[in-house]
Amino acid sequence: MIRFGPSGNCRRFYDEAYKSSVDAPKWLYEQGLSAYEYSFGRGISIGDDKAAEIGREGVKYDVAISVHAPYYINFANLSDEMAAKSYDYVLNSCRKVKAFKGDRVVFHPSSVGKLTRTEAVELTKKRLTVLAEIICENKLDDCLFCPETMGKINQIGDVEEITEFCKIADFYVPTIDFGHINARTYGSLKTQDDYEKIILHIVNNLGIERAKKMHIHFSKIEYGKGGEVRHLTFDDGIYGPDFEPLAKALKKYDLSPVVICESDGTQADDAITMKRIYDSI
Numbered sequence: 001m002i003r004f005g006p007s008g009n010c011r012r013f014y015d016e017a018y019k020s021s022v023d024a025p026k027w028l029y030e031q032g033l034s035a036y037e038y039s040f041g042r043g044i045s046i047g048d049d050k051a052a053e054i055g056r057e058g059v060k061y062d063v064a065i066s067v068h069a070p071y072y073i074n075f076a077n078l079s080d081e082m083a084a085k086s087y088d089y090v091l092n093s094c095r096k097v098k099a100f101k102g103d104r105v106v107f108h109p110s111s112v113g114k115l116t117r118t119e120a121v122e123l124t125k126k127r128l129t130v131l132a133e134i135i136c137e138n139k140l141d142d143c144l145f146c147p148e149t150m151g152k153i154n155q156i157g158d159v160e161e162i163t164e165f166c167k168i169a170d171f172y173v174p175t176i177d178f179g180h181i182n183a184r185t186y187g188s189l190k191t192q193d194d195y196e197k198i199i200l201h202i203v204n205n206l207g208i209e210r211a212k213k214m215h216i217h218f219s220k221i222e223y224g225k226g227g228e229v230r231h232l233t234f235d236d237g238i239y240g241p242d243f244e245p246l247a248k249a250l251k252k253y254d255l256s257p258v259v260i261c262e263s264d265g266t267q268a269d270d271a272i273t274m275k276r277i278y279d280s281i
Helices: 011-015 021-030 048-060 080-099 117-137 159-166 178-184 192-206 208-212 244-252 267-280
Strands: 003-006 035-039 064-068 104-107 144-147 175-177 215-218 221-224 227-231 258-261
Touching: 003 267, 011 021, 011 267, 021 035, 021 048, 035 258, 048 064, 048 080, 064 080, 064 258, 080 104, 080 117, 104 215, 117 144, 117 159, 144 159, 159 175, 159 192, 175 178, 178 192, 178 215, 178 221, 178 227, 192 208, 192 244, 244 267, 258 267
Parallel strands: 003 035, 003 258, 035 064, 064 104, 104 144, 175 215, 215 258
Antiparallel strands: 221 227
């Protein structure tokens, strides 16, 4: 089934006097949501016991937990030592998601840096091939590893690049961040057809089964010349994108992704809005 939920805890969660993420699965269940993304963006600091406690609550309330690996992963870094650290960040994120009783690890692929874009893409592809081998060696291939489409122009991760990366291994499933795509293409996502083109690209290249279980991030994002500037809320009426055309496309192709909202502070409330839109179609 399709699942909706937030990345992290929204302002209302704390306004209602909740203090710990252990309370998040029950709170989300009571909001009618069934997904939750725990971010290790600035480092993996949670202990196994706390992760297991959150995981038990997730199972109890049928809230699927994914994790976002540290933001500073860069598989196009020329340093093999830094690449090794990126491998470890992904693997350690996976070990934590298992403690959460989840099975999805989202990660940023790379940045262009001092390379040409072609060179950065090729190096990233080589490194992700090595990562796939390490994942199998560590018997972690029962999880899904989800490289994400990125919002800034100088980051590797447009739809075509992410799709190519996912051809490396069956356990690579794309994270399609439609806010990022809209930002890096200066507001191109407007109609249902705009969304369907992306979905069909994934279906045609990765097959319907992997397309069905893709990971989705969604938020409205301000953008400028370099692409993404900052995440907004659904109250924004300038930058977009809008969710309803995507909801119609998801229904049309009978997809069942995990849809994570990354709005700025209203991520649970906007996830509820997305679910209501989807259910109304």
